Amino acid sequence: MLDQSPNGAPSASDRTIDFLSSTHKLLIDGNEVHGASGETFETYDPALGKTLTSVPNAKQTDVDAAVTAARSALAGPWQKMAPSDRAQVLMRLADLIERDASWISEVESLDSGKPKLHIAAVDVPLAVGALRYYAGWCTKLAGETIPASSPDMLVYTRREPIGVVAAIVPWNFPLCQACFKIAPALAAGCTVILKPAEQTPLSALILGKLALEAGIPPGVLNVLTGDGTTTGQALVEHPGVAKISFTGSEEVGKHIARTASKTLKHVSLELGGKNPNIIFADSDVDTAAATAAGAIFFYTGQVCSAGSRLMVEEKAFDQVVDRVVAEARKLKMGHGLHEETTLGPLISEDQLERVNGFVERSRETGIDVVTGGRRGKGELASGSFYEPTVLTGARDTDGVVTDEIFGPVLTIQAFESFDDLVKRANASSFGLAAGIWTHDIAKAHAAAAAIQAGTVWVNTYNQFDAAVGWGGFKQSGYGKDNGREGLDKYLQTKTVWVNYAR
Numbered sequence: 409m410l411d412q413s414p415n416g417a418p419s420a421s422d423r424t425i426d427f428l429s430s431t432h433k434l435l436i437d438g439n440e441v442h443g444a445s446g447e448t449f450e451t452y453d454p455a456l457g458k459t460l461t462s463v464p465n466a467k468q469t470d471v472d473a474a475v476t477a478a479r480s481a482l483a484g485p486w487q488k489m490a491p492s493d494r495a496q497v498l499m500r501l502a503d504l505i506e507r508d509a510s511w512i513s514e515v516e517s518l519d520s521g522k523p524k525l526h527i528a529a530v531d532v533p534l535a536v537g538a539l540r541y542y543a544g545w546c547t548k549l550a551g552e553t554i555p556a557s558s559p560d561m562l563v564y565t566r567r568e569p570i571g572v573v574a575a576i577v578p579w580n581f582p583l584c585q586a587c588f589k590i591a592p593a594l595a596a597g598c599t600v601i602l603k604p605a606e607q608t609p610l611s612a613l614i615l616g617k618l619a620l621e622a623g624i625p626p627g628v629l630n631v632l633t634g635d636g637t638t639t640g641q642a643l644v645e646h647p648g649v650a651k652i653s654f655t656g657s658e659e660v661g662k663h664i665a666r667t668a669s670k671t672l673k674h675v676s677l678e679l680g681g682k683n684p685n686i687i688f689a690d691s692d693v694d695t696a697a698a699t700a701a702g703a704i705f706f707y708t709g710q711v712c713s714a715g716s717r718l719m720v721e722e723k724a725f726d727q728v729v730d731r732v733v734a735e736a737r738k739l740k741m742g743h744g745l746h747e748e749t750t751l752g753p754l755i756s757e758d759q760l761e762r763v764n765g766f767v768e769r770s771r772e773t774g775i776d777v778v779t780g781g782r783r784g785k786g787e788l789a790s791g792s793f794y795e796p797t798v799l800t801g802a803r804d805t806d807g808v809v810t811d812e813i814f815g816p817v818l819t820i821q822a823f824e825s826f827d828d829l830v831k832r833a834n835a836s837s838f839g840l841a842a843g844i845w846t847h848d849i850a851k852a853h854a855a856a857a858a859i860q861a862g863t864v865w866v867n868t869y870n871q872f873d874a875a876v877g878w879g880g881f882k883q884s885g886y887g888k889d890n891g892r893e894g895l896d897k898y899l900q901t902k903t904v905w906v907n908y909a910r
């Protein structure tokens with residue numbers, strides 16, 4: 409249970425304490441139920457290294473029950489609900505999340521380590537924005553008539569839901585990743601089984617209850633907490649699931665694609681990134697450098713779009729390093745419930761060991777650790793805190809440059825020319841996002857065209873909007889979340905031929 413004041417952690421609200429002390433259950437067919445096996449697992453506060461609470465570990469029997477419920481809701485109440493009513497319940501769910509935003513942010517902060525204020529300012533508006541944006545689409549899922557050359561034939565298309573969707577999400581943005589999948593899937597008329605990550609299961613349980621309160625019929629949104637290799641794997645193998653909407657690591661994504669092929673499921677994969685953030689000397693270098701610090705250190709670097717590889721035109725290199733290091737040193741590590749905290753812990757000790765491994769190998773190979781490079785000390789020692797770290801002198805082939813570290817570790821490298829830059833930036837196996845900083849409009853567009861990434865930000869970084877598709881190229885996956893493309897993947901098109909010859 410949550411200890412209220414170790415390491416100077418501020419007390420959580422009574423509502424949160426009550427929630428954490430309650431018995432958590434799965435949500436299947438509108439009912440809160442114990443897992444069939446009775447097995448549970450613990451979730452931790454990574455800032456304190458302490459158990460928060462336990463949740464059920466859903467097994468095959470629970471997955472079967474959730475799939476049965478989702479299939480009958482698909483053909484039943486959800487299909488029968490008028491599109492305008494479907495839109496209304498999605499809008500109501502958005503309102504309820506806003507109503508409870510402060511509480512949800514507190515629970516999510518404890519579960520993920522992320523500062524509560526960041527969750528309230530970023531995650532909650534993104535989640536609510538997705539629900540409201542896709543609510544608007546419910547009434548606009550029009551097919552078309554096709555002028556086929558056969559005589560006396562009316563040919564039209566219907567846009568139909570693809571079926572039961574398993575939404576499998578990671579721990580870094582639990583609430584908003586869930587809504588990026590639930591909102592378009594429900595708008596398309598699909599029903600959903602949500603499986604949150606084992607590290608951060610709590611906001612999904614809250615979301616399930618709010619969905620019922622919003623009037624979403626039982627069985628339309630089911631929530632199964634559980635581990636990837638049991639619950640997740642059973643969902644991916646289940647013949648009653650039509651689509652896997654996955655966000656997570658490259659390795660698991662590829663495993664899911666292979667497994668899902670056995671039942672020919674539709675699969676969309678939002679995977680990792682090693683994103684070049686590129687500063688030309690003709691840009692507003694100071695602003696670019698300050699933003700570059702935010703681009704890597706936000707949520708302790710545990711962000712798929714993190715600008716983890718900063719590439720700077722030689723002339724501006726020293727200025728950028730100085731400013732990024734100054735920004736890194738301003739960050740305040742601490743518990744996510746402290747208002748002044750700007751850098752929370754890593755999600756777990758395993759993650760800390762992994763991040764530290766990259767830095768230690770860098771030290772051994774002569775890469776310069778300009779700032780950071782150690783775990784938090786003193787009051788922070790029992791949490792998974794890691795200092796914001798800046799490395800210079802890395803080669804393009806070093807692991808810190810090629811691999812997704814998923815921690816607060818930035819490499820800064822110099823480049824000589826436009827061509828040199830494009831070649832090196834594109835050498836990555838990933839292709840999720842990139843940033844470009846320049847005042848030269850021709851250079852900006854040329855770089856945006858040349859960089860292999862699903863999103864390119866020019867003179868900005870980490871902009872997201874429910875209306876704008878998000879997804880990667882290359883090993884960063886396929887299929888977009890958000891925007892119109894984020895809806896299309898939950899729909900299938902049926903063609904109807906009508907002979908009207910008399």
Ligand code: NAD
Nearest residue numbers: 577578579604605636640641656657660678679680681712
């Ligand atoms: P992960 O792949 O370990 O886990 C993601 C989810 O998959 C979890 O819910 C997990 O339980 C489940 N899972 C694990 N094994 C499974 C299996 N065999 N079958 C079905 N489900 C299984 O990823 P993570 O560590 O939680 O998240 C970090 C990764 O997510 C990073 O690589 C990051 O870049 C990526 N990510 C990508 C985006 C994006 O939009 N592209 C966004 C956020 C995170």
